Amino acid sequence: MKTTVAAIDFGTSKIVTLVAENSGSQRCDITAAGVTKYDGYLEEGWNNPGALDEAIRRSIADAEEQSGSKIKEINVGVPGAFTHVYATKVTIPLKGTDPRVTAADVKAAFSKAAENLTNVPGVVVHSSPAWFMVDSGKKTLEPVGMKGREMTAFISFAVGNRFFIDDVTNRMADLGIVVTGFYSTSAGEAMLYLNEQERDHTSVLIDMGYLNTEIIGVEGDAIIYHKVLDVGGGNLAVALAEELDISLSAAEDIKRKFVYGIETSGETYEVPGADGQKGTVFTREQVKPVLCTELDDICAKIKEAVDDDFGGLGSWSNVFLTGGGLNFNRGGKEYLAGRLGRPVQETPRRTTKLNSHCFSSALGLMDLIIDTIEQQRQPAAGASGKIKDFFRSLLGG
Incomplete structure (x- = not known):
């Protein structure tokens, strides 16, 4: 089944709207890229908010013209300037007569880590593990099935600025476009361009x-x-x-x-x-x-x-x-x-299209969106499933 995905990336000097197709034969085929220069932002907010709507409209319109289809729904990347990252360690006990890590234990670790964000302003747009450790063993990203007394997890959350999320949602609504999800541009870029060994x-x-x-x-x-x-x-x-x-x-x-x-x-x-x-x-x-x-x-x-x-x-x-x-x-x-x-x-160059460094954040964003969509289509993995896929199904979006 072919799925068409639209995403918009707000850089500091340009807005990039990408349209991509995801199918069984090709994971991510970028069919359109609308690029519009604008005045960008600083941490305090937009440099020229009055001109932003027109810049967004031009970027989206350009992508629509190239793809030959109307964009009614869009995924939005939250830039690093509007993101705070919180990494926290939690430990949970492993229960039972023969205690081993289960998928439920992993979910419990994420839930416990999320409790540390109770008073943090903003919206969690991404969560992912740096590592898990059973007792005092080696760090791993695949702890399910490991035997021990307790599991420690180091989990990271990317929290999007509420002003950015609300403002972009409203601006898109004015254009008749529904925002289907917010994603961490920083996380997408890091996962796309740094391979597992580097990480x-x-x-x-x-x-x-x-x-x-x-x-x-x-x-x-x-x-x-x-x-x-x-x-x-x-x-x-x-x-x-x-x-x-x-x-x-x-x-x-x-x-x-x-x-x-x-x-x-x-x-x-x-x-x-x-x-x-x-x-x-x-x-x-x-x-x-x-x-x-x-x-x-x-x-x-x-x-x-x-x-x-x-x-x-x-x-x-x-x-x-x-x-x-x-x-x-x-x-x-x-x-x-x-x-x-x-x-x-x-x-490294990860794509044949838009392989300039100035498009790294936009491509990382689209890769994260496609990855999330693929994992949501699959049933959650258990001890006998694909453990990596299970972890990725927990990622934000």
């Missing part, structure tokens, strides 16, 4: 966008650390515009062309003049100190978050970079690695 070793995904940088620490199937910095690729362009006294669009063009770590003698950047006037030429010597000083500041904030705030990386852990804020620059990933003092890898 088992605890890894970090850095998504540098235009207005913010999201740092996601992942273990098992869960986000165990999450921080959003209010700096991104846009800060580099603003610094150039102010220092060189040029327009933001001209500064953005120079920023994208700049190559980090490779010195080229005589390299110049031309800004065309207005109304036929002669353009202005800037040398690398004028541009480099502005960009590098600003990027050094961003890198310092990322390093503080990864090394000091999180501090959960071991010798086998890896750091990955995605997003359009720095990845488009040659040498950008290596420059960040030098400032962090550890290797930084580029996230």
Whole structure:
């Protein structure tokens, strides 16, 4: 049976509406992508709320035109800036004469962990386990059937900001569209781009966008650390515009062309003049100190978050970079690695369509939605079922 799924992702500089088909022959075939630039948001809210409805409408209309169908229902990704992550440990006793972990015990652990969120404002949009441990044994994501006296679980919850959820629901209703679910964009992105081995070793995904940088620490199937910095690729362009006294669009063009770590003698950047006037030429010597000083500041904030705030990386852990804020620059990933003092890898290409880093969050969102739909179609697994599928059936949406 073929299912058509629509999802909308709110980035800091663009809104992306995806339409995908899920069938037995193909898990996720993206048939449309409506992309609209807009003014984005900061942690406090929308930068230009008055223009948001039109931006949403254009993005959805573009996707409808490409897919040839009207979108009446849509799934919404909750961005990292409107998300708080809470990771909590709980322990439950195992009962019976021959106590072994059952599916009911796993559900009980999730329920007990959820009690720790009683006074937390917002809406839980995702929940997932980092690990389970029976007695003092090894960490595992498949504890069902294991024998012991007690089970400890480390469970993560992504809680969406109530303002964002209510505001988007109302805006969609005004367009005649029903929101069928809210999903954690951060969780979807992390699960899509970090494979099981990377997550088992605890890894970090850095998504540098235009207005913010999201740092996601992942273990098992869960986000165990999450921080959003209010700096991104846009800060580099603003610094150039102010220092060189040029327009933001001209500064953005120079920023994208700049190559980090490779010195080229005589390299110049031309800004065309207005109304036929002669353009202005800037040398690398004028541009480099502005960009590098600003990027050094961003890198310092990322390093503080990864090394000091999180501090959960071991010798086998890896750091990955995605997003359009720095990845488009040659040498950008290596420059960040030098400032962090550890290797930084580029996230792998998971799709043939929209495989640019600037679409990572949208693709991660759609992958999480499809995964959730597939698991909801299957009966919950027990001790003899597919344990991984059982855990995934507990994920939010």
